[in-house]
Amino acid sequence: MKKQSADSEPLVGSEFPDDAFAEIRALLLARRDLDLDMYKDRCLKRRIATRIRRCGFHEATSYIALLHRSEQEVDSLVEALMIHVSQFFRNPSTFILLEEKILPLLINKLHAFGRSEINIWSVGCAGGEEPYSLALLLDNLDRKGLGVKILATDLSDDIIHQASQGCYEEQRLVEVPPEILARYFVKEDRHYHLAKRIRKMVTFRQHNILGKDLFPACDMIMCRNVMIYFSREEQENVFHRFAKALNSEGYLILGRAETLQGNTRRLFTVESPAERIYRRTLAEAY
Numbered sequence: 001m002k003k004q005s006a007d008s009e010p011l012v013g014s015e016f017p018d019d020a021f022a023e024i025r026a027l028l029l030a031r032r033d034l035d036l037d038m039y040k041d042r043c044l045k046r047r048i049a050t051r052i053r054r055c056g057f058h059e060a061t062s063y064i065a066l067l068h069r070s071e072q073e074v075d076s077l078v079e080a081l082m083i084h085v086s087q088f089f090r091n092p093s094t095f096i097l098l099e100e101k102i103l104p105l106l107i108n109k110l111h112a113f114g115r116s117e118i119n120i121w122s123v124g125c126a127g128g129e130e131p132y133s134l135a136l137l138l139d140n141l142d143r144k145g146l147g148v149k150i151l152a153t154d155l156s157d158d159i160i161h162q163a164s165q166g167c168y169e170e171q172r173l174v175e176v177p178p179e180i181l182a183r184y185f186v187k188e189d190r191h192y193h194l195a196k197r198i199r200k201m202v203t204f205r206q207h208n209i210l211g212k213d214l215f216p217a218c219d220m221i222m223c224r225n226v227m228i229y230f231s232r233e234e235q236e237n238v239f240h241r242f243a244k245a246l247n248s249e250g251y252l253i254l255g256r257a258e259t260l261q262g263n264t265r266r267l268f269t270v271e272s273p274a275e276r277i278y279r280r281t282l283a284e285a286y
């Protein structure tokens with residue numbers, strides 16, 4: 001088969017020119033305060049190349065020119081770089097452990113301390129499936145009069161807006177037990193709408209965990225399938241900040257493929273190695 005000339009060959013991630021990548025990195029840092037240095041290169045290059053092809057370009061220079069003149073394309077590129085895959089009760093065994101052990105323990109402790117509220121932060125919440133799953137669990141637990149505040153944040157404005165609507169296709173709900181589905185969702189056309197009472201338990205906000213914004217104080221942080229995209233150094237930095245944000249003996253829950261890095265291990269006790277659940281230890285105070 002005759003080989004195409006370099007000009008007309010579609011751009012692929014593995015051949016993405018370093019200088020073009022550096023230019024895009026600088027542009028996103030200046031315009032969106034998004035530092036791609038903190039993410040792993042190989043996934044980024046592949047996704048940028050896909051976006052460039054989707055825009056109809058075969059090389060990076062014309063695409064960079066488009067980025068310079070279009071704010072909308074900068075937003076679209078940020079969207080293309082993020083993966084928002086999620087599901088209600090993703091990894092169900094984690095949620096079973098939360099429901100049967102971790103949350104009741106936490107509720108008892110907060111109640112004993114005279115607290116009136118439980119504060120949870122869902123980081124990289126994507127379409128809201130994760131924080132809403134927590135809200136559904138808490139709605140069905142004896143909370144001993146404690147109020148619930150779940151803050152759900154993500155880098156992407158678009159996905160945060162979508163999450164606040166609480167409207168889902170069936171594939172996001174395959175792990176939802178039938179009685180929960182019947183009780184809390186209304187099906188209209190091909191979408192399932194989550195009950196307003198549960199939606200009101202969650203506040204959505206745009207937030208970049210690699211940025212300078214403060215981390216909110218909380219009793220539990222759920223940050224699953226977000227760290228995998230970050231460099232080891234950056235993960236360690238974020239874990240330190242999580243430890244600072246967590247109230248003493250608060251919980252940190254990571255994704256199945258994630259683990260604490262470096263000397264952040266000494267800040268937590270492992271509650272469940274399989275479910276990646278860690279408890280902030282009292283010993284090492286900041």
Ligand SMILES: C[S@@+](CC[C@H](N)C(=O)[O-])C[C@H]1O[C@@H](n2cnc3c(N)ncnc32)[C@H](O)[C@@H]1O
Pocket residue numbers: 082083084085086087090123124125126127130153154155156159207208209210223224225226229255
């Ligand atoms: C694969 S989803 C994980 C969704 C959910 N936590 C789960 O496990 O099902 C990763 C999410 O992390 C978000 N994300 C990536 N970088 C981020 C950052 N620097 N700050 C906050 N969120 C980020 C993405 O926008 C995306 O929605």
